[in-house]
Amino acid sequence: MRKVYLDHAATTPAHPKVVEAMMPFFTAKFGNPSNLHDVGREAKNAVEEARSKTAALIGSKPEEIFFTSSGTESNNFAIKGLAQANSQKGKHIIVSQVEHFSVLHPVKTLEKAGFAVTAVPPSREGLVDPAHISKAITKETVLVSVMHANNEIGTIQPIAEIGKITREKGILFHTDAVASVGWIPVDVQALGVDALSLSGHQFYGPKGAAALYVRKGVRIKPQIEGGVQEDGRRGGTENVPAIVGLGKAAEIAAADMGNRAASLTPLRDRLLAGLKQRVPDMFLNGHPERRLPHNVNVSFLYVEGESMLLFLNMEGIYVSSGSACTSRSLKSSHVLSCIGTDAAAANGTLLMTLGTGTSAEDVDYVLEKLPPIVERLRSMSPLYEDVVKSRKKT
C-alpha cells in the first residue's frame, strides 16, 4: 500500500544528511561546549557553525541566534523575556487572535502579572490588518507579536508592513515563524522584526533544537536561569547533536529555498482543485494566495474530521484534523473559530501539509481515496440526511 504522509506541519522527517551530520556528536564528538579542553572546543565549534548556518537562513548575525529546545520554548522566551526586560517602557502587549498557544498562553500569564493585552482579530482569510495593529498601539505598548504564517490555515501575514509601524513607534516586534522558516524565504531585515522563533523539526531538522533570533541590542530576560550557555540568555548544556542537525537543515533549506515553493505550490493547487472538482459542499480555510506553499486546509460539510482521518489512515494517508474530537479538550481549532469558520464545519476540517518528498502520484492517490470516504461518511450522517431532504422539498 502507498504511504502518503501529509502532516508536515506536525513534523518532518530529519533529512538523511542532517542525521549524518548529527551522529558523531553522540559518540566520538560528545564534548560539552562549556569546557575549554579540545573535546569541549570541538563541540563548541560545531554549535557555533550551526549558529552561523541558522543565522544565514534568516539573514541575521550569528550572535543574534539563541538556541532553545522547541518552537514553544522560543515563543515563551520571546514573549515573557521581551515583555519582562522592557516593562519600564510600558505594560501593553498586542498579539493577533490566530497566534499559536505558545504565544497566547504566555501572554495570558503576563496579563495576570499586570500587563494589558490587545488581541487583534484576523479577517475571514486569516489576515491581520496592519492598520488594526496601528490602531491598537498605545503609549504603553511595549511588544507586538504576530506570527509570520499560521500553522493551521497557512495564511502569510504582512509582517514587513507591521514591522514598519512598530519600528516607527519604537515598539518591539516578535514574529513566530515556526511554520514558515524553511518553506518560504524569511529575512529578518526585510521583515523588520526584533525577534523571530523557528524550529528545526518543522523543516527536516531534528526534534529538540529550535532558535530565537533577537536583534542585537534588544534586551531579553532569560527564562532558563543558572547557566552561562547561549551568552547567558538560556542556561542548560546545549543539545549539541540536535543543534548541529538544525544547522545542517538550515543549510539545506537555504540552498533549496527557490526550489521548495516552486515545486510545492503546483502540488498544493492540484490537491485543492482536485478535491473541489470531486467533492461538493467543501471550502478552503485561509487565504487562497497568501498561503504557505504546502498547506491545504479544507472543511467538508456534514462529516466529522476524526472519522475522515481514521479512514484515511487505513488507506495509508496521514493527515491532521481541526475537529473537536481529535483534540484532548474536545474544542475545535481556535484559529478556525476566530476566522469565523462555522463551528460545525470546523469539525469537518482536514489539514493536509505536503513535503519535499510529496509527488504528483501521492496527490492523485489522495484524490482517489478521500472523496469516497467523504461520500461514505455523508451517507451515514444525519446532518446530510436533513440537508438532502430539505433540498428535495425546495
Add this chain to the structure above:
Amino acid sequence: MEQYSSKVMEHFAHPHNVGEIENADGVGTVGNPVCGDVMRLYIKVDNNTITDAKFKTFGCGAAIATSSMVTDLVKGKTIDDALKISNAAVAEALGGLPKVKMHCSVLAEEALKSALDDYYKKKGIPSPVKMPAETGHEHEGE
C-alpha cells in the same frame, strides 16, 4: 490521546445497522454538530420487542462505534430490557473507550432513550423514559 480498542476500530470501519427505517416506531436524535457529534437512532417495535434498529451518526470514530454497538445491543430486546442499557454497557461491549471519548457512549444511551421516548409518545402512552444526566463534554483547557 489514548488509542481505540480493536473492537472500536472494527465497529468504526464496518459499522452495523447503518441507515434509516421508513415509518420507524421511534426516532431519537441527540447531540450537537458544534460539539462534533449527532446521533439519530431508529427503532422498529413489534409486540413490545425491538425487531430492528438503525442509525445515522455524524461524529468521531467512537461516536460511530457506539452507535453501531447500541443498535446491536437493542435488537431482539424487549423495551423494558432496552431501557436498562447503560452507556457503561455500550462502552464495555466495545472493549472500553478512551476517557475523553466516554461521552460518546453517553450519547448512544441518550439516542436510544430518545428513540424509546418517541415510541411511547407516538403510541400515546405516558413515557417512563428518564433521560440520563448530561455528563458529556467538559470544555476546559486546551
